[in-house]
Amino acid sequence: MKSYKVIEFGQPLQRVDAPNPVPQGTEVLVRITASGVCHSDVHLWEGYFDLGGGKKAPTKGVAPPKALGHEIVGEVVALGPNASGAKIGDQRIVYPWIGCGNCWLCKAGDEHMCATPQTIGINKDGGFADHVLVPHPRYLFAYDNVPTELACTYACSGITAFSAVKKVQGMDGGKPILVMGAGGVGLMGVKFAKTILGQAPIVADIDEKKLELAKQAGASAVINPKNPDARKELAAISGGGVAACIDFVGAEASAAFGFNGLRTGGKLVIVGLFGGTFTQPVAMFPLTSRTVQGSMVGSPAEMAEMMQIVSAGKIEPVPLVKRSLDDADAALQDLRKGLIMGRAILIP
Ligand SMILES: [Zn+2]
Ligand SMILES: [Zn+2]
Known part of the structure; x- marks a missing residue:
């Protein structure tokens, strides 16, 4: 077995x-x-997340030597004596957000929120390798006709976008929500919002090129928050405020723009990890009855639900950049420098 650690x-x-x-x-x-x-x-390779204001939080769990990589697709080649529910030759996506299996969150199906995670590619060796050990067949998901290289992206960027959209389902009153950030995960959010909420969202980004991509992905309207009239524009398009905003950037400015763009009772879901600090007058929470919710990946049940939608061909693919596994380090560095347009995929 070969891996890059x-x-x-x-x-x-x-x-x-x-x-x-x-x-x-x-x-x-x-x-x-x-x-x-x-x-x-x-961030996992660097060893910390940027919290803004010069503060850094160590990324817990990666105890080197460790193979990163949590978006994995592959073929079952060997089974333990008690592994039922999978067979040799099965082509599957690996659900990596595994918990301890014993705490109340794990027992309630929210393994991805477990306080003692066993995540593949963080706490356990992951996908920058030609083989990976998965603790149980229940973490393997079929992907039917979805192309193999695309299928792996649903294990993180896909489920991140899907779970965020699910958190605002039923509260949009049939009107478009706001998606902040038209990067890879944000664009997937646009596609899931269209499919799950039945309405193409409004998309905001400070990069005009990304707004162009958002239009191509089917955004109902696009806004550049750098424009001094952006707040008014959003209020006009949404009829006084959106019911929900999903912030795929997670920066001080994006969270503030999203929060201030909500109607009374609206919800801001923060997904992005850009960093920074977001402040609001405390009284604004009761006065506006707004909610701020964080969202990190998704549960095994959400994975199953999402793969049904994806397998039915309801979600268009994101652009992929294929690299050899032997280029793992170069691919990681290119991503760090912002040189990868789309999702980088390592092929062993
Ligand atoms: Zn647990
Ligand atoms: Zn990820």
Whole structure:
């Protein structure tokens, strides 16, 4: 088994060769066919998240040496003696946001919020490799006719966008919501919003090129918050305020623009990890009855629901940039420098 691991934070990934692991108990060994490189891999490799104001939070869980990579698709090649529900040759997406399995969150189906996570590609070796060990077949999801390289992206960017949109379902009154940020995950959010809410969202971004992409992805209107009249524009388009905003940027300015653009009782869902600090007068919360909710990836049940929608061909693909697994370190660096247009995918 070949993998590219973080040996030291902030230093080049190093190739590690080892015998293939033998699955024990309920474990499944998957031969990786494609693995996405996510922006959070850059933070995990650096060893911290930027909280703004010069503050940094260490990314917990990555204890080097560790193979990053949590967007994995592959073929089942070996099963532990108690692994039922999968068979050799199955082509599956790996759900990576695995919990301890014993706490009340895990028992309620919210493994992705577990306080002692066992995430593949963070706490456990992940997809920057040609094989990966998955603890149980229940974390394997079929992807039917979705192209293999595209399928892996649903394990993180897909489920992140899907779960955020699900958090505002039923509160939009049939009107467009606001999506902040038209990067890769934001564009997926536009597509899920159209499908799940039945209304194309309004999209805001400070990059005119990205607004163009948002229009192509079907945005009902686009706004550049740098425009001094942007607040008024949003109020005019939304009839006094949107019911919900999903902030895929997660910066001080984007969160403030989204929050201030809400109607009474509206909800801001923050997904992005750009960083910074967002302040509001405390009295604004009761006076406007607004909610601010964070959203990080999604649950196994959401994964299953999303894959039904994706397999039915209801979500158009995002652009992919294919690289060899041997280019893992270069791909990570290119992503860090903003040189990758679309989703970088490693092919072993
Ligand atoms: Zn990710
Ligand atoms: Zn747990």
